[in-house]
Amino acid sequence: MKKIIQCTLVISVLIVSLVIYNSCLNQQIKIIEQDILIEQLPESFEGFKVLQITDLQGQYFGDNQEHLIKVINSIDYDLLAFTGDMGDLNFDLEGKALKVLIERLPKDKLIVYVEGNHGPFVRDHETGEKTEMAEWLENQGINLLFEPLCIEIDGNRLWIVEQTEPFSKTEGLDDMKENDVLIGIMHYPLNEELYKQMRESDDSSDYDLILAGHYHGGQWRIPFYGAVFISNVYGSRWFPSQESVSGLTIWSGYQQYVSRGLGASGRSGWIKQRWFNPPEVNVLTLTGRR
Numbered sequence: 001m002k003k004i005i006q007c008t009l010v011i012s013v014l015i016v017s018l019v020i021y022n023s024c025l026n027q028q029i030k031i032i033e034q035d036i037l038i039e040q041l042p043e044s045f046e047g048f049k050v051l052q053i054t055d056l057q058g059q060y061f062g063d064n065q066e067h068l069i070k071v072i073n074s075i076d077y078d079l080l081a082f083t084g085d086m087g088d089l090n091f092d093l094e095g096k097a098l099k100v101l102i103e104r105l106p107k108d109k110l111i112v113y114v115e116g117n118h119g120p121f122v123r124d125h126e127t128g129e130k131t132e133m134a135e136w137l138e139n140q141g142i143n144l145l146f147e148p149l150c151i152e153i154d155g156n157r158l159w160i161v162e163q164t165e166p167f168s169k170t171e172g173l174d175d176m177k178e179n180d181v182l183i184g185i186m187h188y189p190l191n192e193e194l195y196k197q198m199r200e201s202d203d204s205s206d207y208d209l210i211l212a213g214h215y216h217g218g219q220w221r222i223p224f225y226g227a228v229f230i231s232n233v234y235g236s237r238w239f240p241s242q243e244s245v246s247g248l249t250i251w252s253g254y255q256q257y258v259s260r261g262l263g264a265s266g267r268s269g270w271i272k273q274r275w276f277n278p279p280e281v282n283v284l285t286l287t288g289r290r
Contacts, residue, residue: 022273026273026274026279028279029279030281032283033285034257035284036284037287037290038208041286041287042181042288044155045158047285048079048286049077049284050211050283050284050286051080051281051283051284052083052259052282052283052284053083054261056098056101057087057261057262057265057272058087058092059264065100071281073106079112079160082113083211083259085116085263088263090266090267093120107141110143111141112143112144112160113143116187116214117214121133122134143160145162145185147172149161156179158180159183161182161184161185162185169204170205183207184205186210187212189212189215191234192252195251195252196251198254199253209284212257214231215230215231216260216263217277219265219274219277220274220275223276225242227245245258246259246260260277261279261280262279262281
């Protein structure tokens with residue numbers, strides 16, 4: 001009986017310790033840096049930095065997002081890209097956590113936004129009209145990519161577009177020239193087979209880089225292994241290839257970068273947790289130099 005009690009106490013202490021450790025881990029935002037090689041990148045965009053923030057899911061990092069704002073302000077970047085699910089359908093439908101964040105962001109930076117599957121939504125999915133949230137975001141100076149955004153420096157141009165479907169050619173790029181840089185912003189990552197089909201299709205845009213989120217790095221991760229499961233409209237997978245879960249992949253000549261993001265999803269608070277999976281923001285630096 002004594003051994004059973006001791007064993008129970010040890011297991012209880014271990015579980016409590018893991019919960020406390022994981023809770024602390026979930027407030028420690030990592031800054032992940034990645035160089036993105038783009039052949040024949042115009043010198044004007046050498047070192048151009050994109051800060052990717054994704055999948056906040058209504059999460060708060062300190063009072064009024066104080067900790068997250070501190071992390072953002074510590075980073076030198078040229079463009080901030082929100083790649084979806086900054087709200088949460090179950091816990092933050094109105095995007096309050098996102099609004100708190102945006103109200104405290106620097107106002108001198110370019111910011112682009114796509115909605116994801118948890119929103120906050122900028123299009124009414126029945127009428128196609130702008131939502132009230134869209135109006136609010138635009139009033140904050142945020143570009144919702146309803147049409148391509150062109151950044152021009154010294155006569156060289158970089159285009160930012162929302163890519164919503166694998167085989168849809170983005171409209172509004174008729175003026176794009178051969179040496180222009182094209183970055184696609186989406187929420188759902190694509191898999192290797194879809195990129196192969198895109199390369200063989202005449203209807204897809206020729207991206208230099210595509211940014212995505214959605215996977216949360218698997219949300220629940222096993223130490224020293226990685227993600228156990230990823231959910232995706234293009235095919236959910238148990239024990240996926242870890243290289244496809246987060247970071248940079250190159251498939252059929254397309255470069256895709258997937259961020260693990262900041263928050264977690266789930267219908268209950270017990271499920272809506274990241275395990276052994278610290279939140280992250282990502283700094284992607286464009287370079288033409290090997």
